[in-house]
Amino acid sequence: MTTRAAKAFSRPITIGRLTLPNRIVMSPMTRFSSTGGTAPRDLAAYYARRAAAGVGLVITESIYIDHPTAGNMENGSRIYGDAPLAGWSRAVEAVHAEGGVIWAQLQHVGMFRKAGDEPHPDAPAFGPSGVPMDYATDFSGAPVEIVPRVGHTMTPADIDDVIRAFATSAATAERLGFDGVELNAGHGYLIDEFFWPGTNHRTDAYNGDVAARARFAAEIVAGIRAAVSPGFPISMRLSQWKNNNFTARNWETPDEFGIALGALADAGTDLFHLSTRRYWEPAFDGSGLNLAGWAKKLSGKPVITVGSVGLADEFWNSLAGGDVAVTGIDGLLDRLESDEFDLVAVGRPLIADPEWAAKVTAGRENEIIAFTPAALGTIY
Numbered sequence: 156m157t158t159r160a161a162k163a164f165s166r167p168i169t170i171g172r173l174t175l176p177n178r179i180v181m182s183p184m185t186r187f188s189s190t191g192g193t194a195p196r197d198l199a200a201y202y203a204r205r206a207a208a209g210v211g212l213v214i215t216e217s218i219y220i221d222h223p224t225a226g227n228m229e230n231g232s233r234i235y236g237d238a239p240l241a242g243w244s245r246a247v248e249a250v251h252a253e254g255g256v257i258w259a260q261l262q263h264v265g266m267f268r269k270a271g272d273e274p275h276p277d278a279p280a281f282g283p284s285g286v287p288m289d290y291a292t293d294f295s296g297a298p299v300e301i302v303p304r305v306g307h308t309m310t311p312a313d314i315d316d317v318i319r320a321f322a323t324s325a326a327t328a329e330r331l332g333f334d335g336v337e338l339n340a341g342h343g344y345l346i347d348e349f350f351w352p353g354t355n356h357r358t359d360a361y362n363g364d365v366a367a368r369a370r371f372a373a374e375i376v377a378g379i380r381a382a383v384s385p386g387f388p389i390s391m392r393l394s395q396w397k398n399n400n401f402t403a404r405n406w407e408t409p410d411e412f413g414i415a416l417g418a419l420a421d422a423g424t425d426l427f428h429l430s431t432r433r434y435w436e437p438a439f440d441g442s443g444l445n446l447a448g449w450a451k452k453l454s455g456k457p458v459i460t461v462g463s464v465g466l467a468d469e470f471w472n473s474l475a476g477g478d479v480a481v482t483g484i485d486g487l488l489d490r491l492e493s494d495e496f497d498l499v500a501v502g503r504p505l506i507a508d509p510e511w512a513a514k515v516t517a518g519r520e521n522e523i524i525a526f527t528p529a530a531l532g533t534i535y
Contacts, residue, residue, distance in 0.1 A: 161516040163488050164211075168497055170457055171425045172386025173334055175256060175498075177211035178491065179512045182461050182500035183260040183337070183392070185216040185231065188534050192219070192233035192274060194242035197534040199249040204535075205505055206255025209512035212498070213250055214390075214428075217262035217339050218243070219274075221327070222320035224281040224307075225263040229273035234259065234324045240331060247332040258335040258390065259328040261321060265345030266306050266354065267398075280306030281313065283349045283371070284356040314361070314371065317345070322378035329383050336387075338375060341394030341430045343403075346372045350405040350415065351397075365406065369415040373422035380423035390459075391419055394430040395446065401432070409439050413453035420454050427454060428500065431462035435486060447496040460490075461500035465511070465523070481525050484515065506530045 164178045181202070188195055202213050219226035221235035233239040243259070250257040266282035285308040309317070325336045340346035348354040349371040355362050361370050372391065379389055395404045406412040416427065429447035431438075438446040447460035465484055481504070491499060504511045508524035515523070 158516060158518040159488060160484065160518070163491050164499070164512075164516055168457060170390075171335065171388035173256065173388050175211045177209070178498045179209065179211050180459055180461075180498050180500040181205050181210045181213045181505050182502035183214045183216055183339070184502055184506065186534055187228060187230045189230050189232040189239070189242070191229070191238065192231065192236060193238040194232050194246055195534070196245060199242070199246040201509075201534045202246055202257060203249035203253045203255065204509045205512070206250045206257070207253040208510045209516060210501075210505070211256065213255055213257045214337055214500070215243075215246070215257065215259050217260050218324075220261050220263055220317075220320045220324040222263065222317055223275040223278035224268060224317075225320070226274055227264050227268040227272040231274070233274070234261070234327055240327070243328075243333075244331050251332065256334045258337050258388070259325075259331075259333045260337040260339050260392070261324050261328070262339045263317060263321075263345040265343070265348045267344065268306075269304065270306075280304075281309055281317070281345065282306050283345075283354060283361065284308050286354055286356065308357075311359075314374075318371075318375050318378045321375045322382040325379040325389075326382040329387055334388070335390065335425075336379065336383075337390035337392055337428060338372070338379075339392050340372055341392050343397030343399060346375065347394070347397070347405070350393075351403060353400075353403060365411045365414045366418055368405075369418040373418045376419060376422035376424050388425045389423060390426040390428050391424050392428040392430055393446075393450070395438075396430075396432060409442075409449055409453060412439075412449060416450060416454040416456075420456055424456065426457050426459065427451075428459040428461065429496075431460070434460050434462040434464060434490075436462075444495060445490075448490070451494075451496060457497040459498040459500050460496040461502065464499060464501050465504045465515075481520070481523050483520070503530075506533075509535070 218232045218234045266287040268280040285306040397403050427450045438449050447458040451458040503526040507526035507530045
């Protein structure tokens with residue numbers, strides 16, 4: 156018997172030139188297992204196992220683009236250098252061997268980097284204005300003190316260099332066989348730092364209003380579009396909240412959000428991936444739509460929703476050491492069936508249980524393995 160979940164998730168959808176077989180996405184989750192920047196064989200098998208169990212699209216963990224300021228961890232993945240490229244080629248081959256689809260998420264961490272950080276300790280910390288977030292939070296979301304620091308304010312030449320690095324890295328991803336790319340433009344990383352007035356204090360064409368603050372992201376998309384084949388899918392992951400500031404908002408109203416989305420869509424973005432801590436929370440006053448629902452309504456583009464899917468609590472509680480109970484997805488299916496959003500990204504449940512997609516669509520929710528913090532230390 157076909158289940159409600161199977162009917163809702165099993166519909167194909169076309170993004171650019173690519174048709175995905177279903178609506179289940181593996182959310183990008185960085186595992187920091189890439190010693191020397193090289194994705195290990197275990198990571199390739201980890202992605203392939205989820206694809207084999209019915210995930211329609213795998214989005215990789217964040218991968219540092221080919222720019223010395225892009226990363227801040229020695230064991231973060233890279234998309235440059237012979238060994239890292241060979242590692243990602245293995246991952247692509249493994250997912251394709253299971254009939255799956257895999258996109259590379261491209262990353263520049265911006266002012267999360269500090270001077271001296273690996274993998275390029277001599278590189279500065281780059282940001283639109285050289286300032287980090289104005290405060291940090293602990294896992295509960297409460298403010299905590301941070302040590303003030305100043306990074307490098309990007310010059311026009313720096314901006315051009317980073318745009319070229321994104322474009323080059325996207326072209327490399329296509330050459331390796333990835334089926335598309337996603338830009339990590341949320342959570343306080345570099346692209347997001349241009350969106351947010353709290354970190355963008357520029358006085359040039361990259362600040363002043365919502366459209367100006369979206370210019371850097373739009374130019375990256377346009378650069379990628381010129382560097383890859385026609386129809387090669389480009390996704391952009393957006394958020395309001397930051398990793399260290401849960402109350403930050405890039406866009407205070409739907410009108411502001413629509414201006415930014417329009418600039419990004421016009422530049423060539425095919426899909427928006429809206430990261431929220433809880434998918435069921437309204438994005439703006441006066442409507443029950445979540446951020447993905449608003450993005451679809453305002454842009455007309457396909458969208459992915461994400462945020463505590465299938466779980467009773469949000470991400471930071473996991474990092475603080477709390478177990479997270481499995482919960483039902485009837486409310487999620489209500490929204491998916493009403494076309495509030497097009498695809499659903501699943502995070503921690505797919506770390507805990509590689510068979511999550513198969514179990515949900517087969518009506519075997521009672522067999523799902525619950526997420527525990529211990530799962531974060533494994534690749535399987």
